[in-house]
Amino acid sequence: MTRKKAQFGLDTLLSYLLFGIFLVFTMIALTLSGCGSNRHKVERGIGVDDGGLANLMASEQLSAYLATGIPEKDVLYKRVDAAERMFAAGTPFDSRKAKEFLDRHPEVYAGRSYAEFVSAIYDYRDDAAVNDAFDAVTKAVFYRQLYSKSVRDANAGRLDGIYYSPQISVFYGMQGRFYYGSEDLVSSGLRVSGAGANAFRQLPTSDMKGLTVKLESRMEGASQPLP
Amino acid sequence: MKKLIGNRKGADAFTFILTIIAVSVLILILVGLTMKYNSLANTIGGAGSSASLILSTYDTADGALLYLDNAASLSMQGAIYDFACNGFKLESGCGAPDNYVMWSRGSAVPAAGGYCTASVDKKLPGDYSAFEGYFTGRLDQQIAAYNKGSGVKLPEDNYELRLGRPGELKGELCAAGGEGCFDGKNPGELQLVGVAQKPVVVEDGRVRYEVLPSFRENSDVDLTGDFGKVKAKADALIGNIRNEGPIGSYEGLGWNVEKYSKACGRACNTGASCKVCHDECETGSDGKRTCRQVCYPGEWIHYYCDVTAGMGARIIDENYKKSGSEGYKAFVTSEGGRPEAKEYKYRFGLNWVEMQGAPVCVLI
Numbered sequence: 001m002t003r004k005k006a007q008f009g010l011d012t013l014l015s016y017l018l019f020g021i022f023l024v025f026t027m028i029a030l031t032l033s034g035c036g037s038n039r040h041k042v043e044r045g046i047g048v049d050d051g052g053l054a055n056l057m058a059s060e061q062l063s064a065y066l067a068t069g070i071p072e073k074d075v076l077y078k079r080v081d082a083a084e085r086m087f088a089a090g091t092p093f094d095s096r097k098a099k100e101f102l103d104r105h106p107e108v109y110a111g112r113s114y115a116e117f118v119s120a121i122y123d124y125r126d127d128a129a130v131n132d133a134f135d136a137v138t139k140a141v142f143y144r145q146l147y148s149k150s151v152r153d154a155n156a157g158r159l160d161g162i163y164y165s166p167q168i169s170v171f172y173g174m175q176g177r178f179y180y181g182s183e184d185l186v187s188s189g190l191r192v193s194g195a196g197a198n199a200f201r202q203l204p205t206s207d208m209k210g211l212t213v214k215l216e217s218r219m220e221g222a223s224q225p226l227p
Numbered sequence: 228m229k230k231l232i233g234n235r236k237g238a239d240a241f242t243f244i245l246t247i248i249a250v251s252v253l254i255l256i257l258v259g260l261t262m263k264y265n266s267l268a269n270t271i272g273g274a275g276s277s278a279s280l281i282l283s284t285y286d287t288a289d290g291a292l293l294y295l296d297n298a299a300s301l302s303m304q305g306a307i308y309d310f311a312c313n314g315f316k317l318e319s320g321c322g323a324p325d326n327y328v329m330w331s332r333g334s335a336v337p338a339a340g341g342y343c344t345a346s347v348d349k350k351l352p353g354d355y356s357a358f359e360g361y362f363t364g365r366l367d368q369q370i371a372a373y374n375k376g377s378g379v380k381l382p383e384d385n386y387e388l389r390l391g392r393p394g395e396l397k398g399e400l401c402a403a404g405g406e407g408c409f410d411g412k413n414p415g416e417l418q419l420v421g422v423a424q425k426p427v428v429v430e431d432g433r434v435r436y437e438v439l440p441s442f443r444e445n446s447d448v449d450l451t452g453d454f455g456k457v458k459a460k461a462d463a464l465i466g467n468i469r470n471e472g473p474i475g476s477y478e479g480l481g482w483n484v485e486k487y488s489k490a491c492g493r494a495c496n497t498g499a500s501c502k503v504c505h506d507e508c509e510t511g512s513d514g515k516r517t518c519r520q521v522c523y524p525g526e527w528i529h530y531y532c533d534v535t536a537g538m539g540a541r542i543i544d545e546n547y548k549k550s551g552s553e554g555y556k557a558f559v560t561s562e563g564g565r566p567e568a569k570e571y572k573y574r575f576g577l578n579w580v581e582m583q584g585a586p587v588c589v590l591i
Binding site for chain 1: 239242243246249250253257279282283286289290293294297298300301305368369371372373376377447544546547548549550554556557558559560561562564566568
């Protein structure tokens, strides 16, 4: 069958145009339903707030850290020594200076929670050893092996010597947040790759000026919504 | 219509008009859907955004509650210090060398038979209700400091306080003498429960979240237990202190006489009259000396010493032991501008009198 040239008229053209418009609508519908998109595009498209969840997790974690009790002197000092060895290659602290500070000021840690300890050492903020004491106690109280036992066993003990300590910093004054370089006290452990989340908490001080504690949490996948 | 379709030109026009109508309808649908989507997106946000907003609001309130918990803990440390330092009473000032809250006041009182006897008026504090005043003042300061820089406001003057020991049981079996009894958990601690009357309100766009900011704080200072020990020991010390210096430890407290003063020669008028007589002698013109006894009205006076002892009892704690010194429980503060470790100390004054010898008759 042959088509006469005159038969390809306006009606045929408009039919193609209508078909094209329907095709565009079909594509839009498929895009909205998520077909052909990767997970990140879908999350971005429908507005899943995974960063917010990570920050919430960090907040809860920081609250838990702050409520942790400081162990008694003997246990604390043993853990300070152990932490010094574990983190010697990264960001070391001077355990001698830290323990001298704690010997001079047992009132900052004896029978106190970590939050009370942070509030108490604020009063000695002009002491040269205060950051060593903060770093030493933070690492001593919270250090742990980075990998779970099953992962360590699967790697035949090669990961046994890798320890993790949370990155906690303190700013003197009550602020909603603060950034690198403005912190007054820092305890930084092993850096873990992965999505970052920050949490901030305010604590009281005896001079009523208050302080802000920050936890930088980097735990890949820990706060991602499950598909 | 039939004429239009049957006609070749009419058919073309019909297809054209139909296409225009179809395209217009589809554009209208697209615009409508877009507007609806935008409207829905603005109303309900992205998937999970409402849940995320609720969690975020909860987290904001959690931050305020965490501050409050620690403010209560810090205020409790300071309030215990003030309360103990002021002898379990609500007084202003603490720690001045002569500023002791007196728990006993001695006096010499006339007794039948022409002499005076020593009497002691004991003003031992009846309970520890004054603690609330110290705590509330400090906590409200901390709350005001937080409210100044925070979007979330903690209510001030918001608490009904209950002070006791953890595990304290109340009931008929335990109520004898107004004291509670204990379930054996956490002995030697103090617990303060603050029951909030007004909520913390967090408002974030579409969410309004209210939570009552009650708290429960524990301290390792056994204030209520020590209260009984200190009162009993103080009672035994009245009249039995001879000089300044440490007097040893007693049930976990290190006792010290910080100040001792004794003023003697004070007179107590017995109220009994007497005569003070002496011989008045004259020498006559004949050179003879004659004497006669002359008496004047007098009173029996009993002399006594007024003794005051400023007492201090610190809480012994091995965790605070430093090289070369005993360990006493303390907390740090920089309220005065400089950091200072303050030892908890139960501080009060005792006063009594000691009678001196026998009464003497003196002229009025």
